[in-house]
Amino acid sequence: MTTSTLAPVQDLNLLRTFLAVQRAGSFTAAAPALGLTQPTVTSQIRALEVQLGRQLFQRLPRGVEPTAFARELAERIAAPLDDLDLVATGNCEIDGRTAPVHLAGPPELLCARVLPALAPLVADGVRVHVATGEDEELIEQLREGRHDLLISTQRPRGRALAVTPLAQEEHLLVATPDWAARVGSRAEGVPVCAALEAVPLVSTAGDMPVVRRYWRTQYGKQHPAVGPAMTVPSLHAVIAAVRAGAGYSVLPRSLCEAELASGALVRLEEPERPRTTTLLLVQRPGAEQNPATVQVVEALLRAARASEHPRPVPA
CATH class of the missing domain: 3.40.190.10 (Periplasmic binding protein-like II)
Known part of the structure; x- marks a missing residue:
């Protein structure tokens, strides 16, 4: 990654908006997660581009594609902003318990494979909130920040979401x-x-x-x-x-x-x-800040390796 000198940004909210758009892949999908309207998101991105003197996104028929500069910027600011947001929202371990992990996927698959694999973690105190639905709908909800992890048979577009092949x-x-x-x-x-x-x-x-x-x-x-x-x-x-x-x-x-x-x-x-069909484990950027999310991911990967059907596939 090349190193660039960034112009000073006075408003951290502009950087938060930029990071949300970069992760969601569109202004429209980022707006609900930010509690903003789509025009406000567009306005904030334009303001940030003016401050930085660089274009951040290219518009596509569906969504936007970050420029090379935007990808570099996201890599540099993601971890610090996520850490700040964890502290600001109380999403870190304060009362002796980590935040719950929000997991989504097809109901039958969750019942047959995922929930049994997570039962020992729940018994040890990890909290897991489960949602079900169709792949496309759940992917958009993941982009909006409503889920941390998703089991899906559909690969999300773009590169903002981390995707790990889980099993066949x-x-x-x-x-x-x-x-x-x-x-x-x-x-x-x-x-x-x-x-x-x-x-x-x-x-x-x-x-x-x-x-x-x-x-x-x-x-x-x-x-x-x-x-x-x-x-x-x-x-x-x-x-x-x-x-x-x-x-x-x-x-x-x-x-x-x-x-x-x-x-x-x-x-x-x-x-x-x-x-x-390849089963994919999709993770929201920043979700790994919660140690419980890491535990859930490791448990799912162990279960996939230990199970004859579905059979694990290499990442």
Whole structure:
């Protein structure tokens, strides 16, 4: 990193606004975290650019991209400003307890993998506040500072958020043994996807997001020929319906391992190229100032390494 001489900035709030925009990737996303309107954020950034005599951001169709000078500036001021804000907000250890860790992600994944991995930390006094939702929504909330950590299958745009590959989640085509026997009795040469046209499909939505991704990977098709016979609100509900004999579905291995082990569900095929999704651990800049956040990250990485499914992948 090159060293530049900075003109003096009289108002630290301008630097805080700059850092929020640099981390959020847009003026609009930074505004709620700062408690400001978007025009005020824009005005403050322009004022800082005038004081520094340098351009800080380039506008993009969605958001902004920091200039090389802005990246250097962010590296130099981030830690001191974060330390000041920790003291100012009481977000450091004062009463013998660190601040809670705000963690977000898909509800089924959190229940199956994340929360069990964090239970020992909570028992030892670490506080964790959990939120759920869709990837895109949670990423924007993370940029706004509402979460510290996020488990996601979607990689955030830009470089403001730290992203660590956590594990690979394999998706399986499953049904009960009775349905599997019917599919297995298909005529020679008939592919599994064709035989499944006669089997009811259970999905979390009419557009079949999980099932469609499997079809594209395994069969080169956009979606099954026959849509869902049943739609339910969660993957846990899919498991319940399929286990009861409603039909077939595509499920993450981590959610249906118990059913596979007991024989209640079986795989309908074992493809040469398993359909996998990379699970990402996304961290808000500055979140590492809370020691509890570091503990949570380490616990999640240990759990990923110790688990056979999902399998850890290198960073």
